[in-house]
Amino acid sequence: MPTTLPADPRVESLIPRMTLEEKAGQLGVFADMVRPFAPDVNPETNVRNATEVLEQVRAGRVGTLFNGVGAEAGREIQRVAVEESRLGIPVLLAADVIHGMRTVFPIPLGEAASFEPDLAERTARATAIEATAAGIHWTYAPAVDIARDQRWGRGAEGAGEDVYLGCRFAAARVRGFQGPDLRAHDSLLATAKHFVAYGAVSAGLDYNFVEIAEGTLRDVHLPPFKAAVDAGALAVMTAFNDINGIPASANHALLTGVLRGEWAFAGVVVSDYTADMELIAHGYAADERHATELAFSAGMDLSMQSGFYAAHLPALVESGRIPMEKLDAAVRRVLSLKAAIGLFDDPYRSLDPAREADASWREAHEALARDAARRSMVLLKNEGGLLPLRRDARIALIGPFARDLDNIEGCWTLFGDRSRYVSLEAGLRAALPDGGARLRVVDGCGLEAPLQGGIEAAVAAAREADVVVLAVGEPQRYSGEAQSRTQIVLPPAQQALAEAVAATGTPVVVLLRNGRALALQGAVRDAQAILVTWFLGSQTGHAVADVLFGDYGPSGRLPVSFPHDSGQQPYFYNHPRTGRPELPDMKEFKARWREHPHQALYPFGHGLTYGQVEYGPTTVESPAVAWDGEAVLRATVRNSGTRGVEEVVQLYVHDRVASRVRPVRELKGFAKLALQPGEAREVEFRLSRADLAFTRADGTQGAEPGWFDAWIAPSAVAGEPAAFELLPPQG
Numbered sequence: 001m002p003t004t005l006p007a008d009p010r011v012e013s014l015i016p017r018m019t020l021e022e023k024a025g026q027l028g029v030f031a032d033m034v035r036p037f038a039p040d041v042n043p044e045t046n047v048r049n050a051t052e053v054l055e056q057v058r059a060g061r062v063g064t065l066f067n068g069v070g071a072e073a074g075r076e077i078q079r080v081a082v083e084e085s086r087l088g089i090p091v092l093l094a095a096d097v098i099h100g101m102r103t104v105f106p107i108p109l110g111e112a113a114s115f116e117p118d119l120a121e122r123t124a125r126a127t128a129i130e131a132t133a134a135g136i137h138w139t140y141a142p143a144v145d146i147a148r149d150q151r152w153g154r155g156a157e158g159a160g161e162d163v164y165l166g167c168r169f170a171a172a173r174v175r176g177f178q179g180p181d182l183r184a185h186d187s188l189l190a191t192a193k194h195f196v197a198y199g200a201v202s203a204g205l206d207y208n209f210v211e212i213a214e215g216t217l218r219d220v221h222l223p224p225f226k227a228a229v230d231a232g233a234l235a236v237m238t239a240f241n242d243i244n245g246i247p248a249s250a251n252h253a254l255l256t257g258v259l260r261g262e263w264a265f266a267g268v269v270v271s272d273y274t275a276d277m278e279l280i281a282h283g284y285a286a287d288e289r290h291a292t293e294l295a296f297s298a299g300m301d302l303s304m305q306s307g308f309y310a311a312h313l314p315a316l317v318e319s320g321r322i323p324m325e326k327l328d329a330a331v332r333r334v335l336s337l338k339a340a341i342g343l344f345d346d347p348y349r350s351l352d353p354a355r356e357a358d359a360s361w362r363e364a365h366e367a368l369a370r371d372a373a374r375r376s377m378v379l380l381k382n383e384g385g386l387l388p389l390r391r392d393a394r395i396a397l398i399g400p401f402a403r404d405l406d407n408i409e410g411c412w413t414l415f416g417d418r419s420r421y422v423s424l425e426a427g428l429r430a431a432l433p434d435g436g437a438r439l440r441v442v443d444g445c446g447l448e449a450p451l452q453g454g455i456e457a458a459v460a461a462a463r464e465a466d467v468v469v470l471a472v473g474e475p476q477r478y479s480g481e482a483q484s485r486t487q488i489v490l491p492p493a494q495q496a497l498a499e500a501v502a503a504t505g506t507p508v509v510v511l512l513r514n515g516r517a518l519a520l521q522g523a524v525r526d527a528q529a530i531l532v533t534w535f536l537g538s539q540t541g542h543a544v545a546d547v548l549f550g551d552y553g554p555s556g557r558l559p560v561s562f563p564h565d566s567g568q569q570p571y572f573y574n575h576p577r578t579g580r581p582e583l584p585d586m587k588e589f590k591a592r593w594r595e596h597p598h599q600a601l602y603p604f605g606h607g608l609t610y611g612q613v614e615y616g617p618t619t620v621e622s623p624a625v626a627w628d629g630e631a632v633l634r635a636t637v638r639n640s641g642t643r644g645v646e647e648v649v650q651l652y653v654h655d656r657v658a659s660r661v662r663p664v665r666e667l668k669g670f671a672k673l674a675l676q677p678g679e680a681r682e683v684e685f686r687l688s689r690a691d692l693a694f695t696r697a698d699g700t701q702g703a704e705p706g707w708f709d710a711w712i713a714p715s716a717v718a719g720e721p722a723a724f725e726l727l728p729p730q731g
């Protein structure tokens, strides 16, 4: 159930005393230029200086500031708001704290590969502790956009291509940021963003248009927001894109109809950065005043950075274009939010320099970052059991990421403590005897350009080694906002390095650094072992060493499909069935590309362990499932290898005949199990008809009676199904 904002008498006594300008001021969100400001990552330059920002606060023209940091200066801003503004309303201090504050955790996409929502809850909690210690009340996270097109760069900020996984991580992150008590000094307000269908931008081009069927919107893109709201999120951020011609930031049907109406969302809706202003560029609003009216009337409470609400809302209310009650309702929501987190009781909440000194670095967070990083890696391939490596092997660590410290944190990290980042070289040396005296480290090439003599040095090191650890991938700035790609491949200089190193014949372990699924090619694709490491954060080097040397066995699974080729995008495992599926003995005039099958190279859910896990058949307790009953599915999973594992057991279903073409498979459950060598466990999942619901042909949501296939399997393409029939309602 959504969290409500309790009525507060202080809020009710304020509203009638506020001028129109003060009301509009509470709905304005501006860059915090008073405190040390995060690098300006946003498209419009921030023109106000610190003095001017404080003057605006004093005049009651600012309700929220964002992306500044620091408790001491935060107190000064709050003092001005509380003591020097006419009504003494405290400001909210917000920031983009996405996957860590000072301690940086893996990018959210990487963390989703852990298939451990609990882990995400713990890293979000640690993030909240550090962020609130630095004087931040409110984060613009989690991003809960479903990313089905890997060309889009912002998939790195979410949980991948799957709806169920996305919902589980969305809810976990909200719980982690906010904690059990909103008033606690370490509770960080969460924001589900970007509402909605931002991940569905055409051709994976950031900010592009979205044309989407109602069923896909409802079944794929809306559910993670619903999950976040139900988990207690009290803020939602609108998206930049339009949806079937109506910009998301002025979309009455979605902001008011779905969010407030269907879901009873009680929190605030904040625009993305200048999204109201961009209604003009979209050609949806004629001018500033029109844009303000459209956005506000659609249901956007807070306007970020454009200044449009301050400039135009008062006149729009005076002229009757916007009813005062509607303005008051939005003001009530933002003031109630401030009350709910305790700012009217203690405006200096989360602004304690002593706590800042104490909580911005914690050994426990460092350990959590290392654990989260190793749980996020995915072992795609391990020919001949090349991994784990022996510590007495002669290892050549080659590649532009080998010593690098500039591509550790991943996108949207504004406040990471770089002095604590652990490079691959440092991590490997720390794990090897004698500080890795026999480890050879060679860059081989730059991130994007060859290095003079680089390949020669790399080849020489490879020749002398027993094994090459090849650290290649995407530079950090290839993913994140505005980082769309047409070719989701390695930069050519790195591919050339990989080819030359592989040609030496020394076995190669590829350590892939990436903010999206990539189309692996040539020597990278054909390496003996491939470990996907995303961007792992502060503890990168130690975590990678843990997995390389087998101190921790890989347990992550792909939250996005790795295609054969860039041209397959958008490729996602849960695509609707085609009328002409490819069959093993029939390929002509079937759904396939000339070059590739309609499949992934490495499917969603895939990932190896250092053990040998076998799945028994999926069984169903009773093939006849009553309309109000449950399908009970079981399988026995056995580790027949010699090393302990953590196995991600996945449940998929397929609806055989329905009023709308259904996906080939859909994830409906998962469980991560520790299995000792020789250990077997029976895993059970239960499905009710709510789990089988979708947007039916008539537009209603629900399940349809009939036969379903279900797989308990190690990936989205593995296993043999069991079948059950959902019986129609009785009577």
Ligand code: BGC
Pocket (backbone or CB within 6 Å): 041, 042, 043, 096, 140, 193, 272, 273, 481
């Ligand atoms: C991004 C948001 C972010 C906002 C504020 C925008 O450019 O799309 O995700 O929260 O800036 O920094």
